[in-house]
Amino acid sequence: MESPSEETLVAAQLRGLPLYIHTNLRLRDASLNPASPVLRLTRAGETAWGALPGDDWAVFQHNHTTYEPVEWAQRNTQDYPSDSGGQVQLPLTTVLQDHGHFDGIQRVLFGSNLRFWLHRLLFLDALSYLSHGQLSLNLERMILVDIDDIFVGERGTRLRPDDVQALIATQRIIAAMVPGFRFNLGFSGKFYHHGEREENLGDDYLLRNVQEFNWFSHMWKHQQPHLYENLTLLMSEMQLNYAFAKEHNIPTDSGYSISPHHSGVYPAHEILYIAWKKIWNVKVTSTEEYPHLRPARLRRGFIHRDIMVLPRQTCGLFTHTMYIDRYPGGRDKLDESIQGGELFQTIVYNPINIFMTHMSNYGSDRLALYTFQSVIKFLQCWTNLKLSSAPPIQLAEMYFRLHPEEVDPVWGNPCDDPRHKKIWSKKKSCDSLPKFLVIGPQKTGTTALYTFLAMHSSITSNVPSPDTYEEIQFFNGNNYYRGLDWYMDFFPSDSSANSTAVTPQTRYMFEKSATYFDGEAVPKRAHALLPHAKIVSILISPAKRAYSWYQHQRAHGEGIANNYSFYQVITAGDSAPKALKDLRNRCLNPGKYAQHLEHWLAYYPAQQLHIIDGEQLRLNPVDVMNDLQRFLKIQPIFDYSNHLRFDAKKGFFCQVVSEKRNKCLGKSKGRQYPSMDERSAKLLQRYYLSHNTALVKLLKKLGSRPIPQWLKDDLSTGT
Numbered sequence: 225m226e227s228p229s230e231e232t233l234v235a236a237q238l239r240g241l242p243l244y245i246h247t248n249l250r251l252r253d254a255s256l257n258p259a260s261p262v263l264r265l266t267r268a269g270e271t272a273w274g275a276l277p278g279d280d281w282a283v284f285q286h287n288h289t290t291y292e293p294v295e296w297a298q299r300n301t302q303d304y305p306s307d308s309g310g311q312v313q314l315p316l317t318t319v320l321q322d323h324g325h326f327d328g329i330q331r332v333l334f335g336s337n338l339r340f341w342l343h344r345l346l347f348l349d350a351l352s353y354l355s356h357g358q359l360s361l362n363l364e365r366m367i368l369v370d371i372d373d374i375f376v377g378e379r380g381t382r383l384r385p386d387d388v389q390a391l392i393a394t395q396r397i398i399a400a401m402v403p404g405f406r407f408n409l410g411f412s413g414k415f416y417h418h419g420e421r422e423e424n425l426g427d428d429y430l431l432r433n434v435q436e437f438n439w440f441s442h443m444w445k446h447q448q449p450h451l452y453e454n455l456t457l458l459m460s461e462m463q464l465n466y467a468f469a470k471e472h473n474i475p476t477d478s479g480y481s482i483s484p485h486h487s488g489v490y491p492a493h494e495i496l497y498i499a500w501k502k503i504w505n506v507k508v509t510s511t512e513e514y515p516h517l518r519p520a521r522l523r524r525g526f527i528h529r530d531i532m533v534l535p536r537q538t539c540g541l542f543t544h545t546m547y548i549d550r551y552p553g554g555r556d557k558l559d560e561s562i563q564g565g566e567l568f569q570t571i572v573y574n575p576i577n578i579f580m581t582h583m584s585n586y587g588s589d590r591l592a593l594y595t596f597q598s599v600i601k602f603l604q605c606w607t608n609l610k611l612s613s614a615p616p617i618q619l620a621e622m623y624f625r626l627h628p629e630e631v632d633p634v635w636g637n638p639c640d641d642p643r644h645k646k647i648w649s650k651k652k653s654c655d656s657l658p659k660f661l662v663i664g665p666q667k668t669g670t671t672a673l674y675t676f677l678a679m680h681s682s683i684t685s686n687v688p689s690p691d692t693y694e695e696i697q698f699f700n701g702n703n704y705y706r707g708l709d710w711y712m713d714f715f716p717s718d719s720s721a722n723s724t725a726v727t728p729q730t731r732y733m734f735e736k737s738a739t740y741f742d743g744e745a746v747p748k749r750a751h752a753l754l755p756h757a758k759i760v761s762i763l764i765s766p767a768k769r770a771y772s773w774y775q776h777q778r779a780h781g782e783g784i785a786n787n788y789s790f791y792q793v794i795t796a797g798d799s800a801p802k803a804l805k806d807l808r809n810r811c812l813n814p815g816k817y818a819q820h821l822e823h824w825l826a827y828y829p830a831q832q833l834h835i836i837d838g839e840q841l842r843l844n845p846v847d848v849m850n851d852l853q854r855f856l857k858i859q860p861i862f863d864y865s866n867h868l869r870f871d872a873k874k875g876f877f878c879q880v881v882s883e884k885r886n887k888c889l890g891k892s893k894g895r896q897y898p899s900m901d902e903r904s905a906k907l908l909q910r911y912y913l914s915h916n917t918a919l920v921k922l923l924k925k926l927g928s929r930p931i932p933q934w935l936k937d938d939l940s941t942g943t
């Protein structure tokens with residue numbers, strides 16, 4: 225390849241097209257064709273002056289009506305002064321639209337990659353144009369700028385009256401370009417009048433102009449709420465800021481609040497949410513921490529305890545960023561971010577932008593005012609985006625209308641992220657999260673397994689729930705919305721709670737909830753919190769399971785189950801009463817084993833999954849428990865042969881208590897009921913045929929597991 229300094233305009237014709245390409249060029253000064261029909265998001269602004277990134281640009285030479293330039297640039301004659309000879313150069317086409325008149329194919333050709341910021345916009349426009357609008361971004365963009373830490377800050381870094389005047393003046397200028405724009409000020413009243421004389425006058429000036437801005441409460445002393453374990457104490461601190469607001473005519477009805485350092489928002493500190501609601505009637509907050517700080521484009525929102533949590537965007541201005549020239553990387557870096565770089569693109573890609581800034585960014589040389597005013601001007605110059613602003617509640621409602629799939633939170637493990645660990649209650653420990661889950665399905669022997677596991681001195685389960693006994697049922701249903709603290713309270717980290725001899729390190733904690741197996745949302749949620757957990761499932765004949773489940777419902781006095789025979793339940797058609805159809809689904813669906821296991825395997829690797837043959841658990845529990853201990857790598861290995869014994873009266877294996885006495889499971893496990901009728905048995909064999917066939921395939925794929933006898937039987941009689 226030629227070195228760039230030696231390059232010449234080497235032309236190559238694109239095969240079959242009246243189009244020549246010159247490659248390997250350095251260019252500068254890009255401009256757009258205002259008449260190009262491709263432009264939608266992109267606006268033909270001025271010229272993007274300066275060298276364009278890269279030294280391997282291609283330009284297009286065309287001589288046919290099918291072609292229309294979208295972007296031009298000049299050769300970088302600063303590099304080759306001899307080339308220009310002082311003459312004006314013709315612009316070279318760097319992005320070209322092909323209308324398809326020649327060969328019927330419409331194209332947009334780019335002479336360079338997406339390193340050049342303008343190409344990122346043009347690429348979106350090309351997608352929109354070529355897809356006839358199917359792949360188009362909406363052009364509305366909302367912008368909210370929060371100024372945290374009002375009144376907080378060292379002497380010498382705070383606002384003076386002229387800074388406040390500049391704030392108001394710039395707000396007016398921005399509002400003329402962004403309808404509805406007002407700075408959103410978050411205050412900590414405790415530090416009011418803590419500055420130098422001029423700065424205290426600045427505080428007063430701000431309060432005299434209280435109606436110019438939107439306001440929200442920060443913490444009174446700028447404390448981190450996750451350090452509070454006591455709700456009353458936290459509320460009394462919030463109350464102080466509330467009283468301050470009242471005294472100084474600061475509006476208290478924004479329904480928005482921000483927590484210092486994102487503390488308590490995510491990972492959620494429940495008492496923060498409760499206190500916020502009670503004192504400030506908070507409806508919206510925002511954070512950069514959900515699910516993680518980086519990458520910024522993956523930040524999401526969620527709703528917890530009726531508080532809408534929005535993702536917040538970073539604009540590179542932190543408490544200590546106070547001077548333009550001391551911006552990390554210098555003024556050029558800041559301008560690069562504004563002029564097509566990170567800040568500019570954040571607004572291009574996010575329909576709703578909440579930016580975090582700090583009071584200190586508005587004193588000194590007012591870096592933040594420069595930043596926002598400039599980026600908005602730049603956006604107006606180069607895009608057709610419709611910028612506007614609105615108070616946080618409106619933004620939040622808009623956000624969740626756009627992203628209904630984000631409403632439900634997904635709780636991650638706070639210990640997986642050092643930042644999260646820092647803003648998580650000191651009382652919590654990741655040691656008190658389960659290392660394995662017994663997921664069911666129901667009626668396969670999960671209680672027997674749970675009881676046998678609990679006999680092991682190194683294994684502990686959760687403390688019982690008052691509603692659902694040994695099962696917490698967290699990852700499915702409404703308990704999930706109670707939050708992680710609620711779940712973790714079932715796993716006390718002090719060893720006194722359950723087993724005295726073992727430390728948290730040697731304790732192998734688990735949880736069993738038999739409805740997890742077929743819970744739609746469970747694998748995703750479990751994996752988000754416990755990605756390294758082992759997953760244990762038990763399978764028996766799905767027909768037998770369905771029948772046992774039906775008997776269980778009858779024994780529990782479930783009205784519908786008592787009013788209909790098993791056959792009627794499993795054959796209920798679409799015209800049946802809803803309650804009967806629901807019962808049918810709950811009875812039959814968990815037995816579609818392969819389908820549910822595939823769902824788990826979409827989140828967990830096969831090595832973390834252990835499938836127990838439920839018939840073996842019933843007939844030969846000692847071997848099953850030995851296998852399971854090996855799989856879980858539990859030490860020491862517990863010898864179950866001395867502790868489990870077949871109880872002829874119960875008809876099942878039970879726990880050995882003494883030479884003569886066994887402790888068996890209660891009456892509800894191993895019930896007496898008539899055998900399944902022939903008709904139902906035949907029907908279910910047919911019903912589960914495809915599911916059982918898929919299960920055999922899956923088990924084979926998973927490796928050396930012997931195919932359970934019940935599965936072979938179900939399949940042989942089902943054909």
Ligand SMILES: Nc1ncnc2c1ncn2[C@@H]1O[C@H](COP(=O)(O)OS(=O)(=O)O)[C@@H](OP(=O)(O)O)[C@H]1O
Nearest residue numbers: 666667668669670671672772842876877893894895
């Ligand atoms: N050792 C031992 N003792 C008692 N019962 C045993 C045992 N091993 C397996 N089984 C079978 O477990 C079935 C109940 O399953 P679950 O405990 O998973 O039911 S539940 O979902 O928790 O309600 C229960 O179902 P039913 O026989 O229909 O009552 C038993 O067949």
